[in-house]
Every structure is written in C-alpha cells, then in structure tokens.
Amino acid sequence: MAAIMFQALRIRDFRLMWAGGLVSALGSWLLTLAIPTHIFLVTGSLRAVGQTIAAEYLPLLLLGPVAGVFADRWDRRRLMIGTNLFCAGAVAVMLLGLAPGRYGVLYAALAAENAGLVLYAPAWQARTPAVVGTGSLLSSANALNAASGGVVRLAGGPLGGILLVLIGARWLIVADAASYLLSALALTLTTRAAAESPVARVTSGAVARDLLEGARVLLRQPAARALFPVTVVFLAANASLSAILIPFGIQRLGGSEHTGFVLCGLGAGFLAGAPVIRLLLDRTQTRILLAVSLAATAAAYLGLFSSTSLATALPAAAAVGLFGSMSLVIPQTTMQRVIPGAVLGRIGAAFLTGEAAATLAGAAAGPFGAQAAGLTVVAAVAALVTLTAAGLARLLIPPLCPLAAAPRGPLAAAPRGPLAAAPRAPVTCP
Numbered sequence: 001m002a003a004i005m006f007q008a009l010r011i012r013d014f015r016l017m018w019a020g021g022l023v024s025a026l027g028s029w030l031l032t033l034a035i036p037t038h039i040f041l042v043t044g045s046l047r048a049v050g051q052t053i054a055a056e057y058l059p060l061l062l063l064g065p066v067a068g069v070f071a072d073r074w075d076r077r078r079l080m081i082g083t084n085l086f087c088a089g090a091v092a093v094m095l096l097g098l099a100p101g102r103y104g105v106l107y108a109a110l111a112a113e114n115a116g117l118v119l120y121a122p123a124w125q126a127r128t129p130a131v132v133g134t135g136s137l138l139s140s141a142n143a144l145n146a147a148s149g150g151v152v153r154l155a156g157g158p159l160g161g162i163l164l165v166l167i168g169a170r171w172l173i174v175a176d177a178a179s180y181l182l183s184a185l186a187l188t189l190t191t192r193a194a195a196e197s198p199v200a201r202v203t204s205g206a207v208a209r210d211l212l213e214g215a216r217v218l219l220r221q222p223a224a225r226a227l228f229p230v231t232v233v234f235l236a237a238n239a240s241l242s243a244i245l246i247p248f249g250i251q252r253l254g255g256s257e258h259t260g261f262v263l264c265g266l267g268a269g270f271l272a273g274a275p276v277i278r279l280l281l282d283r284t285q286t287r288i289l290l291a292v293s294l295a296a297t298a299a300a301y302l303g304l305f306s307s308t309s310l311a312t313a314l315p316a317a318a319a320v321g322l323f324g325s326m327s328l329v330i331p332q333t334t335m336q337r338v339i340p341g342a343v344l345g346r347i348g349a350a351f352l353t354g355e356a357a358a359t360l361a362g363a364a365a366g367p368f369g370a371q372a373a374g375l376t377v378v379a380a381v382a383a384l385v386t387l388t389a390a391g392l393a394r395l396l397i398p399p400l401c402p403l404a405a406a407p408r409g410p411l412a413a414a415p416r417g418p419l420a421a422a423p424r425a426p427v428t429c430p
Contacts, residue, residue: 269321
C-alpha cells in the first residue's frame, strides 16, 4: 500500500512541487504555535488569538474569487514562484511586529502572507492534475499532500514550541521566510507545461466574465454544487475549535509545550490517514466515505475537548487528524476530477472563499463561545455541526462511481497531457 501511495513521486515536476511545499509548510508550522502563543502569553486574551486567525483568513474571503481568475489566466508555475517570493517578504515584516504595542504590524504581515497564499492555493490545485492526470496518480498525489501535512504537524508543532522557548519567535520567523525561498527555488526547477496559460492582461470586464463562467460551471456540476455547503459547514465547526486549541492546551492540559504535543497528535493522525485515503478514495463512493469521515471527526472533537490530560488528548487528536484529513482530501480530489482544467482555478478559489468565510465565522464564534459557555460546550456544538455536514454529504452528493469501478479509458489512465485539462464528467453509479 505504501508503494502505491508514492506513485506520483515518479513524476519529476510533482516531486519538486511536493518537496517545495513540504519545506514551506514546515516553516509555516513553526509559527502556527509560536505566534498565537506569544500573543496569548503577553495579552492573556482569547480574542487576540482569534484575531490572528482572522488575519490569516480575511485575505481568502476578500481576494478568493479574483485569485481563481488569475490562476486560470496566468502561467500557474510563474504565479506559484512569485507568490512564494512575496510570502517570504511578508513573513520578514513580522520581525517588526513582535514588540508590545506593535501587534498591528504583525496582523498586517500575517494578512499579507496569506494574501500571497490566496493566489498560490488555486494555482496549486489546478496545476496538480495537469501534472499527474486525473486517474489513480491524482489520488496518490493528494495522499502524499496529506502525508506531508501530517509530517509538518508531527514535527512543526512540538518543534515550534521548543524553539519558541529556546531561541524565541524572531528566529522562527527567519526560518519561515527561508522556507518560502526554498519552495520558490524548487518550483523554478519544474518545467512549464505546454497547456499552461501565458501571462494575460486581466481587466475588470474579463474578471467579471470569468467569474460568471466559473459560477455557471459550479452550479451545473452536481457533485461540486453539493460539496460546497458540506465543506463550508465542516470548516466552520473546525475553525471554532482551532481558535481555542491553544488556550485549551494552556488552560486544560498545562502549558504551551502540551499544546505542541496535541499538534503532534494531529500530525500523526494526518500521517496515518494518508495511506488510508489512498486505499479507499478510488474504491468507495464519495458520499459514503465523506459522510463516515465527517461523523468520525465529530466524535473525535468531543473526545479531544473533553480531555483533561495528554493521555486522553493525544489519541483523540490523532483521530481528529486522521478523519479530518480524509474529510479535506475527499472533496478536493473529487473537484479535481469533475471540473474542467480550464476553470479549475476559479472553482478552487470559490471553495477557498467559502471556506474562508466559514473559518472567519468559526474563529470569531469559538473564543466568544468559550468565554461565555466554556470549552466543552463549544466542542459539543462543533461536533453537532460536523454531524450535520455528514448528513448533507450523504443526502446531497450524487452516487459517483469509484475510480476502481469506473470504465478504464484514456482519461482515467493518462498521467499528464491535454486530457488532464479537458472537460470531464463524473461517472455515476446506479
């Protein structure tokens, strides 16, 4: 099973993209714990922690749809290189915002960094199937991305907590900026596919036309239309708990270093989920697999936030990571298979925008709910909302036929080339 999961690494361009993304994500995860912990320990405010999450996701909400237009009109390789360089500069600005009373600079730098990531994410999602195709190698690629997410959570959380104590937030910021530069270098070494779009002038009229075209594709594709509300509802619940995870670790488990271990447990779950995703994704109907994954995530939420020690929190965190990663990868892979490559950037950006709105709402609701009713109540509500998402997945998503049972034609088998960007439709099962 492990050999099957690593199939996509045979393709040089994906290997470089994946390695660069792994390095960049590791650098960013060093700050995932360090920046909110630094702010919480200095201010003692749950709302201040929530504002860091708002600074991360507000650019997604404001720029998301337009980012999809750029991802579809511009050379995606160049766009990904440029955004990595921009993010490196934005992270460097964080060094100016660490002093007390200058957290506005820190929030602005976080927002700028994530503005760059808004452009990067849809370009990445659209370029991946163009490089590996839409068949089994796409499942391998997304399973590897989930595995890399597990690695950075496994290492980045505790390592960030330890390094925060040993060397301080300043050097962690420098490391994150350097990781973006290394990612840009890896992307520079990839080849430009002939099917990729050249850099084109983007006017307001062109943006409006492209957005309208993307909306039409989204509304006319049954699977995409169903996955949108399911994903938004799930991520709203997830964000409400993410916003209180660090205060939960400090107040309930005993310190920021324990929060690092919880993040480590989440990473272990992500890592364990990667081969499971690769095994099941092409063999199980999307709506069933997603519904089960979401329901299991809801149960894991309750287990984690009712814990009072690491002994119970760590296995619950691993379960959240395992089933939560499946709940993220399943919709992403389905979208990459059913949406034409020419509009995939815009559809991916539309999902990112919806996810950002949900995340902002959850990030605001979580801390306020925790202060008003307590951490356990917020976790119970989030679990109930996630169960609702599971029900929506089972009811709304059409019965897409698993890839393993679908007819084996050129589209399913081709690892790259024009077919990867051609319009495609899901195979439905009776």
